[in-house]
Amino acid sequence: MRGEASRIADRESRDSLAPKLRDTREDAWRIGNELFKITSVLDHTLPLERALTDPSRPVADKVAVLNELFQGNEHPMTMEIMTDLVARRWSRARDIANAVEDFGVDAMMYYADATDSTLQVSIELSQLHSALLTLPVVRAKLYDDQATSESRVKLFREVFDGKGLNKITMRLAEHATCNLRRRRYLETIQWLINKFSRHMGESMVTVTTATPLTKEQVDRLTDIYSAKAGRPVHINSVVDPSVLGGMRIQVGDEVTDNTVVAQLQNLHRTVKAGTN
Template identity: 70%
Template sequence: MRGEASRVADRESRDSFAQRLSASGDDAWEIGNELFTITYVLDCNPRLQRALTDPGRPVKDKVNLLNEIVGGKVLPMTMEILTDLVNRTWSRAYDIDNAVEDFAVDAMMYQADKAGTTLQVSIQLAQLQSSLLELPVVRADLSDDQGPLEVRYKLLDTLYGDKGFDRVTMRLAQHATLNPRHRRYLETIQWLISKFSRHMGESMVTVTTASPLTDDQERRLTQIYSKKVGRPVHIHSVVDRDVLGGMRIQVGDEVTDNTVVAQLDNLKRKAKAGINE
């Protein structure tokens, strides 16, 4: 959970660059890749995190440190973004890494916007998520940051290299395995789906059920949620037998969980609370 200072710093910084990043054209792809790399470098170097976020350290020193590390090696806008971030106040050092990653994903979304593939990437991420639900060993291998990166990349390519996925989809999938960031693989993919959904105005509705939706159910859900959000929506159906029954519906960050397993968990919590009273 990010502190208030970090939430403000992240949001204000990204808002200040949004228009320029959106208009950066094909540079957005390179900026995104550079920022993903920098996220990884920061995650691996807690001392560097602290040096770049230390409120008692002059901003000039922080910028000089940035120049020593990436000066002349990244695009000008990447350097501007990093300079802006070290000028801001952070609740904890690690939060600057989160902000750099957020910027990287933003850049990839703007790249998809330019190519006209934003919805396609969102759907492909959802397909990736669905296909991995029944493959726990593969998920674990993709999240194993102790193993060789080449092996994880080869596994991704073997599974999805011939699926016709957009390059943005594959780059995001690679980031999720290169740098899990203390998340399980599917958590990262769901986080990315949610970010794309918000970016598109919450037009992706993820419906998790124990068995596939019928055509009638999908039509009804499309009508309901198109009316609710005020725009056409895409229904992404996820089959997860572990939910037992009912539906879990996610639109952006809003989740409605009426699955059997959620109701059983709720009953367990109520029963436990009653025993402890």
């Protein structure tokens, strides 16, 4: 969990630079890839993280470190993002890598917007999540920190190449296994799904169920949420057998959880509170 200073730094930086990053359009693909590489470098180089987040160190010195790191090969927007981040205060040194990764995902979403593929990528990430739920051995290997990142990426490509996935979906999925960042693979894919859902706002309704929705259920949910939003919405169906039954519905940041698991958890909390 990030400290208050890091949350403020991350939010203010992204709010400030989002319009500029969005305006890079097709260049956002290059920027996102550069930011993912920087995330990995930071994750594996604690002294660099400390140097870039040391509050006693002048910002000019930190920018000099960035210049030495990039050697003039970075996109100007990448440098602007990094310069902004190193000028802010962070609760912990490693939090700056989280912020860089956030920007990397934002760049990929803006590239998806520029290439009219945002909805496609969101759907594909959900399909990938559902597919991996039925492939426990593959899933385990994709977050095996004893294996090399190259072998994990190779495995992902062996399983999913030829499936017609958008290159943005492929890049995000490969980033998730190339740099594990102390997360399980499906957790990262779900995090990406949530980010795309928030990015699309009320145009995307993510419905998680234990079994696939029927066409009639999808049509009914589409009618209900299109009427609420005042415009057509897309139902993003995610299959997760672990919810047992019921539905979890996410619209932007709002989540309504009526799954069996959620009800059992609520019952457990109620019983526990009653015995205290």
